[in-house]
Amino acid sequence: MALLLVLSALCAIVIYHLFNGYRNLTRNIAIAKSSGLRVVVLPVYVNSVVWLATNIVWLPLLAKLPASCKGVWFDLLDPEWSYRLGYKPFRDLGTDVFVVASPSRISAFVADAEVVTQITTRRNDFPKPLHLYTRLNIYGRNVVATEGTEWRMHRKLTAPSFGEKNNELVFVESIHHARCLVRLWTGPDGCGEDTIKDPALDTMRFALYVISRAGFGVRVAWPHEEEEHGEVETTEAASMFGSQVPEGHKMNYREALGSLLENIMWTQMAPPEYLTKSPFKIHRTVGTAVIEWGNYMDELFDAKKEEIASGRSTDGMDLFGTLIRGSGILDEKTTDLERSDILGNAFVIMLAGHETTANVLHFSLLFLAMNTQSQKRMHEDIEKTLGTKNPSDWSYDDDFPRLFNGMPAAVMNETLRLLQPVINILKSTTAGRPQEFHMDGQQYTFPGDIDVSLSGGIHRNPKYWPAPPDYESTDGLPDIDHFRPERWLVDAKPTEAFEDIKYDDEDLRGPSGEDTSSHLFKPVKGSYIPFSDGYRSCIGRRFAQVEILAAFAVIFSQYSVELAVDEFATDEEIEKMPVGGKERKAVWQKARDRADHLLMKTMGSIITLQLRGTTIPIRLVKKGRERFLFE
Template sequence: MVATLVFSVIASFAIYQIISKYRGLQRNIALAKSSGLPVVVAPWYTFSILWLSTFKLWLPLLERFLPQSWRGMWFDLLNPEWSYMTGHGPFEKMGMDVFMVASPTRNVVFVADAEAVTQITTRRNDFPKPLEMYTSLDIYGKNLVSTEGSDWRTHRKLVAPSFGDKNNQLVFNETLHHAKSMLGLWAGSDGNGNETIADPSVAAMNFALYVISGAGFDVRVVWPHEEGKKVEDKKSEDSIFVGSEAPPGYTMSYRAALSQLLHNIMWTQVMPLKWLARSPVKMHREVSDAAHEWGKYMDEIYEMKKTQVEFGETQANMDIFDSLIRGSGITKKEGSNFTKSDLLGNAFVLMLAGHETTANTLHFSMVFLAMNWGSQKRLQDDIDNIFAGKPIDEWKYEEHFQKLFGSMPAAVMNETLRLLQPIINIPKSTPPGRPQPLNIGGKQYMVPGDAHVFLSAAIHRNPKYWPTPSDDSSKDDLDQFRPERWLADSKPDNDFVDINYDDEGLRGPAGEDTSSDLFKPVKGSYIPFSDGFRSCIGRRFAQVEILAVLAAIFSQYSVELAVDDFACDEEVEKMPKGGKERRDLYKMATDRAQDLIQTKMASIITLQLRGVSIPIRLMKRGEERFAFDV
């Protein structure tokens, strides 16, 4: 009797869910079709937490057992990474650079059209961020990323002044300091290199963390391999220096807490910190501990800097946290509109946003250049011309950054970001009950309310916007790393024109995506930092850091793919330089690297290699083993 009752309840619930999902799907299909956009019907919402966390289990089963006749365009879109894996192909199949996917729970719009991107990013009230995706970032307080409307304007005006030329100068200097430390780790104690770096992404992540720690908090992190050594330093006497020792009152060092939290931040997006603290999984508890410990460090730094501001002390190094405190007015007797949690919340998300993206760009720039010797040589030539033999200690932000930004180093950075945009689907939305018009190619379309709108990285491989060679090889050119496209003399018909903001202060001193000396993509077609009002406020911070570290590395070294898995050093030495044996050997390493970049990339927060690595070697310039003429 009881079993029958339980079965009836379960069956009734299942039937209710099926009917509810079916009705939801029919409703969403009707809304999607009313938009006038091409529509794909999908059986479920592929950006739900459940599907994102399990699709790698289900896709192989569906590919194996689902009959070919049952598959359609929806099947091609089941992998949330499709815009990276297949590029512009799905838009070509749909016959338009904007299309909708209707599912039982949500309508989604994918956008790879520059005209549509510009409208969406400039109409921030009509296409707000879906804030439900960002509430988990409020670990230490509300912030620029997790707010909208008037709250966002308030946070933007608080944060924007932090990203000026004084901070860029500090970023440049911090980058060069930590670049020398990273080179010391990679090239060995004698600096000669020729040692295999099994996973360069690890040091790249630490490098980016340490740079933003210095430029963000005026905390100089000592690299593990330099602890106990005397390292020449030009930071001010007020700067904080930290290593592997946890100070009294702490269970983790600053370096360990910061690394543990940011390298495993994905767990804070899955469940609240209080749940992580009680989890039976050790990693979950460690992340919770790291969040607690780094919160204590931020509190301590905040109180120290607040006291300095109250006593009128000037700051030699204009770090972000100092600027936030001074700009907030929180130390003034008449009070402030900001709270301590506002400052801590923004400091945290700036730290989070500034480390993975920069680290990934550095990592993949080196890998791409190792696979493209002609581009690497051209990069080195430009760096040599810019610095004219000056040692790194004599490099100056005000003298050298603009030259880097208008030449091959920037072309390498831009091309890496074109191919490997950190966030491959930049999320926007339409408010519930408020359909929004989009004018595309002279025709108006109506996006239904309560839809998710994704600005797709596939726009970076839309042939409509990018210069390609005129020969037969141009077909797959946009899938290839070719930084020389940014040095092209030709300009698009619809040249880049920056939008007029109704409040320029909201954007802050972020600067342009690319120099006027390089190819200027059509407005809205190049979005590694997003675009419009909610574009990345730290873009210039990232650009300064990436260009400075590329210059530091390639002024002294060349980067090769490691071939250890195919031949030992003794075997390589026996092969004639520039001969077929070495070329065939290096091709094996190149083919493997290309395969891993194509098949082993995945997004948790940003797009990066997962579970595999591409080993490299730094070689003193002139001592390369595989520098083939191209």
């Protein structure tokens, strides 16, 4: 009898949820149709935690449905569809803006530049959906996870840290750490030619160390630096951390921050003090990392606060110093800001400045290894720009603008076009406040209380990215789906001078510099949004551009990057094959096909879009010693 009662209760619960879900879906479909836009109906809300965690189970099962039962709705169940499919769903629906109705939420997706611009310039009408950003409040409220007057406070607090005057330090530090990265990959003698099995791990380290020094005054030593020069020492210019675990800590600095950033999703399960008691090692590790990095930040905060109070000055970006001075926290009676506000902003700046830049460098190297003619043009451009100057003599004022006007910037821009770190930039409408907008001369309405995604599919909308007149596809894919940095190189005079956003409050200050060089192809406003656009565009945009181009200059001034082919042939076998011959090309093509497959099928987002559960190995070889260069 008891079992019967339990089964009856379970059946009643299931029936109730099915009925409630159907009722909500019916209501949401009616609301979605009121927009005047095309509507797609989904059985689940794709951004829900449950679906994000379990879709890898359900999607393969749903894929077994007959083709006649599938369509755009099936495509949109993949959380990464904006990357994997690009513009295809918009093309299939015959519109650049559509609405998705599910039982729990309504969403809209936008791939029209005119509509993107309307959304990004109407900050109060299209706020962030903050319920999706709570995971970033680990150490405190911050500029990424706030809106309205609170956002303005955090924006004013953080903006001064990203002024143009700080980019010289970013340039110098990026050169230093890029040289360390190259030495890691090629050995002390610089000959290298060993397989780099996981380049993503090392580019993450590179970006982490640059933001640590430029943003926080922490010079993190690479393991091989310590081996070559012995234990690092603290200097007046920067605190320095190596592999040693300082007294009072359980992890060294780089281990704590690396473990935290690589496993940030686990921080949503429970507070760190509970994670440290989990039976699973990964939980204990990330719980300890959260506590340890917080302790490091507390120590750096206290040291910087004492430094400022005593009147001493510091060099460079000095993020903590700028945050403390701007907050007024030295006089607690005159400010509403708390210590957690500074630590919260420090964390999200570290997160954003580390992971996104690392991804761009990593995928640029892969794309260039897969497209040897573009890499050849990169070599030629950097040689023309920098000549034989030693990297220690490169200048931000003289050399960065030339890198930004040529092939290095074209490669960066093209990588961001195809593989922007955040594939859907999320906005929303407020409950009870539907928002009208115009598209192609017609008026439409986004209902209140919906998510509005600025889709990465806009980067592959042929309306904004035309193919060259003589383009012929060799693999059946359109030009917009190919990595072709040459699309950014135009034989024309520079376009009009850059005009920054006209901020309604000068203290908010936007990120310095334009998205793309005026000497390169200038996309239609709103059609190129790797850094978002408008008031909430990426505050660290120029920081990232300087860092990436400095790394390109170091690497490609002396080296070429190639796909490793160890899986298909040994070094001895390759040496016996004629240079430039069919046999070598066949081996290389196998590695390229594998890379293409992994880049399409294994990419996934946690914070940013990355390869998940696999790697694409590469090699760095001295220029002139390439094994796989084909005309």
